[in-house]
Amino acid sequence: MNIFSQEADHLTAKVQSACSALLGLEITDIEKIGGGRNSRVYKLSCENSSYYAAKVYFRHNSDKRNRLETEFSSLQFLWENGVKSIPQPIVADSNFGCAVYEYISGEKIIPQEVTNNEIDVVANFLLQLAELKSRENSHLLPLASEAFFSVGGVVGNIEQRYKRLSALPNSEASYIALEKFLTADFRPAWSKIATWCQERLSQSQMSWDAEIEEEEKTLSPSDFGFHNAIRRDNGEIIFVDFEYFGWDDQAKAIADFLLHPAVELGESLKQRFLDQMLGGFKDSRHLAERVEIVYPLFGLKWCLILLNEFVPQDLLRRGFAQASDLDRSKLQIEQLAKAKRMLQKILANYEQFPYGGRTPKN
Structure with a gap:
């Protein structure tokens, strides 16, 4: 044992x-x-x-x-x-x-089962949370995990994660592969995308360092999607896991759902989600454009999140949750492959946002 x-x-x-x-x-x-x-x-x-x-x-x-x-x-x-x-x-x-x-009795929702109806449910849930911003004691709620309210803050967070991974010893094969990915693939892509973001912000007369307005903040589970949802026997969808909940950027809440690697959804479903969210957040005048600008940055961040299994303290948390020894090298190689796929996805479409940013017609 x-x-x-x-x-x-x-x-x-x-x-x-x-x-x-x-x-x-x-x-x-x-x-x-x-x-x-x-x-x-x-x-x-x-x-x-x-x-x-x-x-x-x-x-x-x-x-x-x-x-x-x-x-x-x-x-x-x-x-x-x-x-x-x-x-x-x-x-x-x-x-x-x-x-x-x-105790919630029901079944996990698999991606192949997701239809327009499920997309409407998740969008309505996020918009319901946004309506609670002005309720009594909402100001006592924490910031969502790694919530940053400026583009510069998001980039700084990516830098912090990158440095943490870069500082790990590289004496084992999986860590040598990690170092190669970070230096040969990730770093050049990051430099290219950060430059593009700066140019887009400048063209749009938006700031790199200034924080977003209060109306562009929302309440969010942060780690949100069908991977944290249970369908009851009566069809009702219940959302679980609020360890990262708190005040967050509307653009981050949208981008994270579109990018989340735990559940792969069809492009038309993602487009529907975006349309629903932009329609619900219609008072945020620059939201559609901000989503397009920060989308590739959060894609880069997801690349690094997928590599948490290389970090000793994160491996401790995984082992605690699963109550079992982990096949560390196998897990790390699998996660590195996922990070590579995410990076290729972002590089392929960062200059042309894949979901159009359309708002629904009346």
């Missing part, structure tokens, strides 16, 4: 005991479920035939984000403001690092 499995068995017993005390119910069965990359999720079966989901959050000195506080408080805010297409937050124990939520 590996060290993660041993630790997982011990943790499961502690989770059962802690959640029983939190709920005031005897837990008759506990089962690890889900395929999360940052946390462990369990299905709790209780003595009164009720079910709950318990989530145990990764905590480490290298990870400064309070995932439990962000997710639980954000879901509380949303639930109290009428958003019900999320798991109801029940109770949390910050000392133990665990929270209990409504």
Whole structure:
């Protein structure tokens, strides 16, 4: 038995005991479920035939984000403001690092099943969140994970991620391949695209350093898409995983959904999503043009996010979530291949935004 499995068995017993005390119910069965990359999720079966989901959050000195506080408080805010297409937050124990939520019974949504209807659901959900910006206590919500409100901020974030990956030792084959990709492929592409972005901003009389206006900010799960959605038996779609939730840039929320590598959607579906979002954010006058300009930058960022498995502290989080030893080299080569495909995609269309930026006609 590996060290993660041993630790997982011990943790499961502690989770059962802690959640029983939190709920005031005897837990008759506990089962690890889900395929999360940052946390462990369990299905709790209780003595009164009720079910709950318990989530145990990764905590480490290298990870400064309070995932439990962000997710639980954000879901509380949303639930109290009428958003019900999320798991109801029940109770949390910050000392133990665990929270209990409504258990959502249903199936994951696979890309081949996505139709116009599902696209409308996700767009309406994001627009519903935007309507909560002025609600009481919305100002207490955190910034979304790595939220930056200027183009310069986004570029600085890419630089930070690039430096972190470039500083890793390169004595193993997978790390040698990483270094080659970063220096021979990524860096030249980044330089070319950053120059293009500067030129487009200048042509549009938009700023590299100035932050966007308040009306161009929104509330967003940040890591959002069908990979974090469950379809109930009655067809209702429930959105889960709000560890990165907070204030964000509307353009980032749109670009991330269009680019997210976890779910590959058809181009017509992506176009429909963009049209819905631009129509819903019609008060943001420069949004369509900003999406076109920052789209390739977020594509570059996704290239580097896909390479997180090369970073030791990120591998720790993956191992914790899966409660198993990882085949590190195999995983790293797979992720490097994904990053290469993402880079080629961005290089092929950064000068001509692939979705047109059209707004729906009345």
